[in-house]
Amino acid sequence: MRLRQLHELTLVRFKLFVREPEAVFWAICFPLILSVVLGFAFAREEVEDSRVLVLESVGAEELAARLTAVEGLVVERGRDPEEARRRLRKAAVDALLRAGDPVDLRFDPRRPEGALARLRVEAALRGGAAVTRPEAEDETGFRYIDFLFPGLLGMGLMGTGVWAIGFAVVDLRRKKLLKRFLVTPMSRASFLMSFMSSRIVFLGLEFAVLLPFGLLLLKVPFAGSILAFAITIILGTLAFASIGLLIAARPKTVEGASGIMNVVMMPMWLGSGLFFSYERFPAFLQPFLKALPLTAVNDALRAIMLDGAGCATIWPEALLLVGWALVSFWLALKLFRWQ
Amino acid sequence: MASSVLHPIAARGLVRRFGDLTAVAGIDLEARAGSCLGLLGPNGAGKTTTIEMLEGLQSPDEGEISILGRSWATDAAGIRERIGVQLQETSFQDKLSVQETLSLFASFYRRPRPVPEVLALVNLTEKATARVHQLSGGQRQRLALGCALVNAPEVLFLDEPTTGLDPQARRRVWEIVEEFKRAGGAVLLTTHYMDEAERLADDLVIVDHGKVIARGTPPEIIRSLAVESIVEFSLAEGSTLDAGQLAELGGLPGVIEARNLAGGYLLEVDDTRAALGSLIGWLERSGTVATDIGTHRPTLEDVFVSLTGKHLREA
Numbered sequence: 022m023r024l025r026q027l028h029e030l031t032l033v034r035f036k037l038f039v040r041e042p043e044a045v046f047w048a049i050c051f052p053l054i055l056s057v058v059l060g061f062a063f064a065r066e067e068v069e070d071s072r073v074l075v076l077e078s079v080g081a082e083e084l085a086a087r088l089t090a091v092e093g094l095v096v097e098r099g100r101d102p103e104e105a106r107r108r109l110r111k112a113a114v115d116a117l118l119r120a121g122d123p124v125d126l127r128f129d130p131r132r133p134e135g136a137l138a139r140l141r142v143e144a145a146l147r148g149g150a151a152v153t154r155p156e157a158e159d160e161t162g163f164r165y166i167d168f169l170f171p172g173l174l175g176m177g178l179m180g181t182g183v184w185a186i187g188f189a190v191v192d193l194r195r196k197k198l199l200k201r202f203l204v205t206p207m208s209r210a211s212f213l214m215s216f217m218s219s220r221i222v223f224l225g226l227e228f229a230v231l232l233p234f235g236l237l238l239l240k241v242p243f244a245g246s247i248l249a250f251a252i253t254i255i256l257g258t259l260a261f262a263s264i265g266l267l268i269a270a271r272p273k274t275v276e277g278a279s280g281i282m283n284v285v286m287m288p289m290w291l292g293s294g295l296f297f298s299y300e301r302f303p304a305f306l307q308p309f310l311k312a313l314p315l316t317a318v319n320d321a322l323r324a325i326m327l328d329g330a331g332c333a334t335i336w337p338e339a340l341l342l343v344g345w346a347l348v349s350f351w352l353a354l355k356l357f358r359w360q
Numbered sequence: 361m362a363s364s365v366l367h368p369i370a371a372r373g374l375v376r377r378f379g380d381l382t383a384v385a386g387i388d389l390e391a392r393a394g395s396c397l398g399l400l401g402p403n404g405a406g407k408t409t410t411i412e413m414l415e416g417l418q419s420p421d422e423g424e425i426s427i428l429g430r431s432w433a434t435d436a437a438g439i440r441e442r443i444g445v446q447l448q449e450t451s452f453q454d455k456l457s458v459q460e461t462l463s464l465f466a467s468f469y470r471r472p473r474p475v476p477e478v479l480a481l482v483n484l485t486e487k488a489t490a491r492v493h494q495l496s497g498g499q500r501q502r503l504a505l506g507c508a509l510v511n512a513p514e515v516l517f518l519d520e521p522t523t524g525l526d527p528q529a530r531r532r533v534w535e536i537v538e539e540f541k542r543a544g545g546a547v548l549l550t551t552h553y554m555d556e557a558e559r560l561a562d563d564l565v566i567v568d569h570g571k572v573i574a575r576g577t578p579p580e581i582i583r584s585l586a587v588e589s590i591v592e593f594s595l596a597e598g599s600t601l602d603a604g605q606l607a608e609l610g611g612l613p614g615v616i617e618a619r620n621l622a623g624g625y626l627l628e629v630d631d632t633r634a635a636l637g638s639l640i641g642w643l644e645r646s647g648t649v650a651t652d653i654g655t656h657r658p659t660l661e662d663v664f665v666s667l668t669g670k671h672l673r674e675a
Contacts, residue, residue, distance in 0.1 A: 029467035
């Protein structure tokens, strides 16, 4: 009996989701577009040359000649110190040089390109060929897109779970349909579960598009266990769906719900190692960041896809996701406002 | 409860407070099997609070409710299985079809009617595959009724089922409710429309400020007004009567009460001939030009106006 309800509710949720073109766009196309744009924007196939600007002065000719001879340095000449400084500020050049003893060298130490230019110039001045051309780690598995893609999968799981479910629930509340359901014998737990089960159904569709795209077109590696991968995305989906239900448990308006969604998701967008590693955050934050569900999903997906991990490695993350799912679902059921 | 045979809907001494406000201050009501009880009253009179307590959506602070001999406290699931509810202003999911919406509701019940049977019952067979957003207002209301009838309930709660519908759409809703009554069901209806109450309701309860101010069959209630007829008239554009003049009118022979209502004036009258004569005399004496003088037998609307000072529609 309960199963028939759950089946019917799931079917309805799934139909409503796929009949909403925007929802499908954000769930499937957005991660694709983001991975293409970011993947290509940050695809550094080789280490770039450093551009340095030599200001006109006595000895400038000789200095420029010495630097030009070194591989990896592109030399410009300039007369106007103001104009030269402006070009440095704009990062049009990586360092400014004025001949003399010692040579006057200016660069922006906050930019890695500046530091690299300084190293190259110093090596060239010390004795020529000391700086060899460094080899870029452009082997598969080391590119930015390889780091990014699993993170985007995680982001997609979170975004779809929280947005699609949160807004759908608030809409039902606003339409007073929740109240209408309340006067039927519908099981409240089945109703909330149907959001999770319909997400699992949609998950299949989502990954049938996203995964081949990543593996075949972006050539992201998949070194680990498919089972571990499936477990991770299913548990991740359940955790985010529960969080979506919890967020939507009380608010009466879409605006109210969006505010909470942003507060909940922002820390994970920044701190869960989506676009850059969370290890760059201060040490005292690390335990909190590691406890976030998106961190668990991202860590597990990267371990599986890049490092070849299997179930034996990712069980702590899996357990954490189960915890998030159970606690959020239980709280959502307790706090849920039906009318 | 006192009565030996419990009616399908029976409530006694219902009280519901919201902070300092007492929304429902002791209401008794009953609806017999095969009949419709109309619950009338101005906005804020406590109608919706009352119907929501009967539907189990709110708990009364005091009083008892019995639905089909069961209590919400001990057998909520059993009651929900056997009642049909149409809430005020529920909207369904725009992107689901009529059929999908009905089969979702059907899945909540142990012994639902087959969806095609419900479609036929509410006259939506041709619209089975249409999405909700493609339906007219009347079709949506019939879908709401379909959802309320999907479990073949014994009791039906209707909260303003035809508000905003055109006359033909309203008649089609009424036919469905009459069919339900004929099959032995009990209906509790709230409405803003007197014609709807007169057509569907076998018994009426009029509430104001959370209390019952009149009850009985529609003819009983009309008789209780003890008014022979109602005399209405309007004044030429721009002119009005002041309170003193209104009091003078109320004191004329044959007149019980004079009221200013929605741009016109009306007199409750116990002797129509005497009242008309004295009204015309008064108009001449005071040099007032009246238009559209007319009389009619008192209706439920007049009872409502007399009891609450408001038209049902504007209330």
